[in-house]
Amino acid sequence: MPAAKTLPGTEGDADTAAPAFSPLYQQIKGLLMRSLTLGEWKAGEALPAETELAQRFKVSQGTVRKALDALTADGLLVRRQGKGTFVATHSEAQVQYRFLRLMPDHGPREAMQRRFLDFRRLRAPADIARALALKAGDGVLQLRRLLLAGDTPVVLDDIWLNARLFKGLTAGRLQAYRGPMYGLFEAEFGVQMIRAEEKIRAVAAGEAEAALLGAAAGSPLLLVERRSFTYADRPVELRRGLYRTEAHYYRNELS
Amino acid sequence: MPAAKTLPGTEGDADTAAPAFSPLYQQIKGLLMRSLTLGEWKAGEALPAETELAQRFKVSQGTVRKALDALTADGLLVRRQGKGTFVATHSEAQVQYRFLRLMPDHGPREAMQRRFLDFRRLRAPADIARALALKAGDGVLQLRRLLLAGDTPVVLDDIWLNARLFKGLTAGRLQAYRGPMYGLFEAEFGVQMIRAEEKIRAVAAGEAEAALLGAAAGSPLLLVERRSFTYADRPVELRRGLYRTEAHYYRNELS
DNA sequence: AAGTGGTCTAGACCACCTG
DNA sequence: AGGTGGTCTAGACCACTTA
Numbered sequence: 001m002p003a004a005k006t007l008p009g010t011e012g013d014a015d016t017a018a019p020a021f022s023p024l025y026q027q028i029k030g031l032l033m034r035s036l037t038l039g040e041w042k043a044g045e046a047l048p049a050e051t052e053l054a055q056r057f058k059v060s061q062g063t064v065r066k067a068l069d070a071l072t073a074d075g076l077l078v079r080r081q082g083k084g085t086f087v088a089t090h091s092e093a094q095v096q097y098r099f100l101r102l103m104p105d106h107g108p109r110e111a112m113q114r115r116f117l118d119f120r121r122l123r124a125p126a127d128i129a130r131a132l133a134l135k136a137g138d139g140v141l142q143l144r145r146l147l148l149a150g151d152t153p154v155v156l157d158d159i160w161l162n163a164r165l166f167k168g169l170t171a172g173r174l175q176a177y178r179g180p181m182y183g184l185f186e187a188e189f190g191v192q193m194i195r196a197e198e199k200i201r202a203v204a205a206g207e208a209e210a211a212l213l214g215a216a217a218g219s220p221l222l223l224v225e226r227r228s229f230t231y232a233d234r235p236v237e238l239r240r241g242l243y244r245t246e247a248h249y250y251r252n253e254l255s
Numbered sequence: 256m257p258a259a260k261t262l263p264g265t266e267g268d269a270d271t272a273a274p275a276f277s278p279l280y281q282q283i284k285g286l287l288m289r290s291l292t293l294g295e296w297k298a299g300e301a302l303p304a305e306t307e308l309a310q311r312f313k314v315s316q317g318t319v320r321k322a323l324d325a326l327t328a329d330g331l332l333v334r335r336q337g338k339g340t341f342v343a344t345h346s347e348a349q350v351q352y353r354f355l356r357l358m359p360d361h362g363p364r365e366a367m368q369r370r371f372l373d374f375r376r377l378r379a380p381a382d383i384a385r386a387l388a389l390k391a392g393d394g395v396l397q398l399r400r401l402l403l404a405g406d407t408p409v410v411l412d413d414i415w416l417n418a419r420l421f422k423g424l425t426a427g428r429l430q431a432y433r434g435p436m437y438g439l440f441e442a443e444f445g446v447q448m449i450r451a452e453e454k455i456r457a458v459a460a461g462e463a464e465a466a467l468l469g470a471a472a473g474s475p476l477l478l479v480e481r482r483s484f485t486y487a488d489r490p491v492e493l494r495r496g497l498y499r500t501e502a503h504y505y506r507n508e509l510s
Numbered sequence: 511a512a513g514t515g516g517t518c519t520a521g522a523c524c525a526c527c528t529g
Numbered sequence: 530a531g532g533t534g535g536t537c538t539a540g541a542c543c544a545c546t547t548a
Contacts, residue, residue: 023518060519061520062519062520073328075510081534081535082525082528083533195509196508198508200505202475202476203457222456249456254450278535317536318538335515336514337516337544
């Protein structure tokens with residue numbers, strides 16, 4: 001009966017050339033996404049039960065379920081039978097460190113130690129600004145840190161953050177926080193990293209980087225440039241990591 | 256009514272500690288997978304319609320659908336509204352070169368030229384044998400090739416294949432084939448690459464490799480070691496690729 | 511017009527978790 | 530016992546493709 005059913009508040013999506021047809025569950029998905037964006041449910045919190053959402057949106061439970069399943073497949077939600085549906089989080093995630101692909105050659109993934117080297121606020125250079133969709137000169141936070149496996153440095157990260165979203169972030173706060181950095185961003189600033197793009201290259205270590213990593217100048221390093229996005233595909237973090245890969249590798253799965 | 260319904264021929268999966276409970280659509284998925292493994296439907300071919308499969312397995316169409324959707328999510332099938340459900344293929348894929356993550360810094364992905372440098376049959380060294388789940392000394396095919404963007408070499412691949420699965424493969428056959436190598440494997444040998452694991456490192460170019468790639472000895476290269484699997488998670492190919500990343504990068508998405 | 515996959519519904523029941 | 534998500538069914542209808 002609800003053939004061409006359309007939810008109120010979803011018709012004005014005249015983005016680019018009418019999509020011709022949008023199934024109900026897609027519209028529900030959009031509404032749920034909007035609620036997530038607006039912070040109605042925060043990282044780690046539970047959503048209302050399926051039946052409740054079905055009432056709220058005036059559709060059948062099956063349709064809500066399909067929307068929730070889609071968001072789960074996108075990595076935005078986590079479903080736990082018997083308990084509920086939860087907003088995905090980088091803390092206490094089933095797999096800690098969702099975005100870290102570095103693996104040791106031997107043995108299981110070890111927890112690496114962090115050491116913060118630098119933290120400052122500055123005006124974004126052109127390339128950083130472009131990557132973060134800012135205007136050149138907008139404020140960014142820049143930080144540099146080392147990840148160590150045992151006593152040997154493995155990763156040197158330079159990180160740039162949109163300063164407007166992380167007001168009040170300090171070196172001390174970073175130092176003190178236990179758990180993934182993205183967990184802190186969720187908990188303290190309400191900024192959730194949803195997805196990221198990485199560009200990977202091989203480069204020769206410069207003098208300064210080599211010294212910090214305890215490697216020879218000119219030795220080959222993996223350069224991993226990551227751009228991370230929150231809701232609505234808004235870029236909020238740029239990261240340039242230099243990885244030593246003598247005893248570790250970057251893992252990837254293709255399918 | 257079919258509460259504890261179990262399909263015939265699926266109960267004997269006493270792999271490791273009974274999984275306690277297996278939903279019907281999982282069992283259907285398993286049966287479909289077996290048919291794929293046995294070659295009942297080959298790469299690019301259409302499966303029977305949902306209604307037909309439902310009859311065949313004596314379950315509802317919705318259950319078959321769920322199994323098909325799962326296999327689609329795994330990348331084994333491709334569904335096309337109005338046309339049918341097809342076995343995924345590396346040829347004529349919606350995205351050509353499913354497994355190639357190399358992108359040029361500027362402009363769209365260009366088709367790269369292939370140049371075969373070497374082709375031989377040999378007994379597997381210990382490390383190759385282990386990676387391909389063979390006994391040391393079993394036959395493997397080894398081949399070396401270059402990928403070029405325009406006139407400049409970008410990738411040097413060393414590839415090892417389980418020789419038993421590729422009887423009759425020759426250098427000439429490789430040279431002549433248009434389209435992705437994995438397409439040839441499907442069409443000529445019935446071997447489908449389903450998924451792959453990659454380990455990525457940065458290394459310094461050796462003399463020989465540097466010469467072939469037109470790079471300086473000692474310059475940093477991306478080392479991409481790939482193990483590809485067919486059905487039943489059987490490893491059939493090992494590949495060591497050296498990538499020049501001055502004008503290209505390895506792309507990855509995290510979520 | 512006929513066939514395919516895609517959507518939506520409604521209801522029954524199962525498995526898992528928590529009090 | 531009562532909540533949650535997960536499975537399975539049956540049927541109606543829609544959208545896309547081909548002939």
